[in-house]
Every structure is written in structure tokens, then in C-alpha cells.
Amino acid sequence: MDPDRLNTPSPHTPRTAAPARISALPWLLFIGALALVAWFGWQLWKPKDLGDPLATSLVAFEKQDKLTVFSAQLAPVVASDDTRLLGLVRSRQVAVIPARVEYALDLSQVGRDRMRWNAATKTLAVRLPPLGISRPNLDEARAQYLREGVWITREAQDKLTRDNTQLAERLATEQAGNPVLMGLARTAAKEAIRQNLSIPLQVAGFGDVQVVVTFDGEPNPA
Known part of the structure; x- marks a missing residue:
């Protein structure tokens, strides 16, 4: 082969x-x-420029001009006296009138001048204006009255009730401004602002942001 x-x-x-x-x-x-x-x-x-964190925070405030952060139930005890017929007829009324007051922030006063952004630590510092306290809302339907007097006319009773209503409103306003309630209201306000700002910033892509909130006159934490 x-x-x-x-x-x-x-x-x-x-x-x-x-x-x-x-x-x-x-x-x-x-x-x-x-x-x-x-x-x-x-x-x-791809991720683009995240923009201005202060602008994002201000937009979060625009939707709620006033933010109610805390409310308190009060029960002022007041008393009024009435004298008629040259002092011959005396009457007295003691009243316990439940009242409700609300503490609110005027967010329209919070501008760029009250905010500071630290990009290195992702920290937003916010300085708040003083809290506003609403006029007490008296629940006279649940009020309790104790009247003293041998003879209480209808006119005397109406006057005693009006006087006690005015006294209860004034006393409730004073009670609402006591340091304990104001401290609770400020704490609630700070927590509300943290939530109102941290969530929009996270959604905008700024990540885990720390929001530090203070009121006018409070020391700024380091």
C-alpha cells in the first residue's frame, strides 16, 4: 500500500x-x-447628583405649615363667689373643668438659616423656634360643679359659671406652660422633626442620615 x-x-x-x-x-x-x-x-x-439636602428638608416642611407635636389633658380647679342684695345673699361655686391644650411648631419660620448640613458625617442640624401653645379647649360638658349657698338665683348661677370658665381657661394656660409639660412637648417635637426629615433624605438617596434637633436657646451638641 x-x-x-x-x-x-x-x-x-x-x-x-x-x-x-x-x-x-x-x-x-x-x-x-x-x-x-x-x-x-x-x-x-446610574446615581446622579443627589441635590441639596437642605432643599429636600424644606420641601418636607412645605406640606405642613403647622405641626402639632404634643397635647395635654388638664383639669383646673377654680372657684367663684357671688354676692347679692347688699351682701345678704352669698353663693359660691367650685368647678373642675377638663381642658385640652396642644403644642405646635410653626414650620414656616424654619428656613435655611436654621439648618446646617455636614456632608462628611451625614448630619443635618436643625434649630427650631419656640413652641406655640393653643388656647385651652374647655370641655364644659364634662365639668363638675359644687355650689354653696342658701339661695342661688339663676342669674347668680350663670355669673358663677361664666366666671369659673374664664378662670379655668386662664389657669389651664398657666398649667400648660409649666416646665414638665414643656419638656415633654419639646422632646416630642424633636422626635417628630427627626422622622419628618430623616425619611425624605433617605428616600432622596442620602443614606443613613443623622438629624440633630435643638430649640432656640439650647446648646448645640457637638
Whole structure:
């Protein structure tokens, strides 16, 4: 047998190298297209400038001009006297009138001058104006009265009730301003402001932000 014929490949011998290179081409094209789509997607959705955190905070305040942060139930005890017929007829009324007062922040007074942003520590410092106290809301339907007098006319009774209502409103206003209630109201206000500002800042992409809240006259924490 001729040795040259043994070394000559038969026309029927399968050739596998070229088909292997051809079959890999679609996968390479697919991977390239996938990378291209990923690149365009990154360009479209990549994080951009987060903007001004103070502007984001002020927008959060615009929707609520006044924020009620705390309320207190009071029960002032008052007493009034009435004298008629040249002092011959005397009457007295003691009243316990439940009252409700609310503590609110005027957010329209909180501008950029009351905010400071520290980008390095992601800390927003906010200085609040004094709390406002509402006029006491007297619940005279639940009031309790104790009247003293041998003869109390209708006119005397009406006057005693009016006088006690005015006294109860005045006393409730004084009680609402006591240091204990004011301290509770300020604590509630600070927590409310932290929540009102930290959540919008997180949604805006600023991450875990620390909000430090103080009132006018309070020392600014380091």
C-alpha cells in the first residue's frame, strides 16, 4: 500500500475545528450585546447628583405649615363667689373643668438659616423656634360643679359659671406652660422633626442620615 495514501486525509473524514469556531460566534455576539445593554442601562440609571439636602428638608416642611407635636389633658380647679342684695345673699361655686391644650411648631419660620448640613458625617442640624401653645379647649360638658349657698338665683348661677370658665381657661394656660409639660412637648417635637426629615433624605438617596434637633436657646451638641 502506498504510504502517501495513508497520510492523505480522506474526503469523507469529518473536520471539527472550523465548525467549533463557527458555533461559538453566536454566544460571543450575545455576550457582547448583553454587555452593551448593561452599559446603556448603567448610563441611564446610574446615581446622579443627589441635590441639596437642605432643599429636600424644606420641601418636607412645605406640606405642613403647622405641626402639632404634643397635647395635654388638664383639669383646673377654680372657684367663684357671688354676692347679692347688699351682701345678704352669698353663693359660691367650685368647678373642675377638663381642658385640652396642644403644642405646635410653626414650620414656616424654619428656613435655611436654621439648618446646617455636614456632608462628611451625614448630619443635618436643625434649630427650631419656640413652641406655640393653643388656647385651652374647655370641655364644659364634662365639668363638675359644687355650689354653696342658701339661695342661688339663676342669674347668680350663670355669673358663677361664666366666671369659673374664664378662670379655668386662664389657669389651664398657666398649667400648660409649666416646665414638665414643656419638656415633654419639646422632646416630642424633636422626635417628630427627626422622622419628618430623616425619611425624605433617605428616600432622596442620602443614606443613613443623622438629624440633630435643638430649640432656640439650647446648646448645640457637638
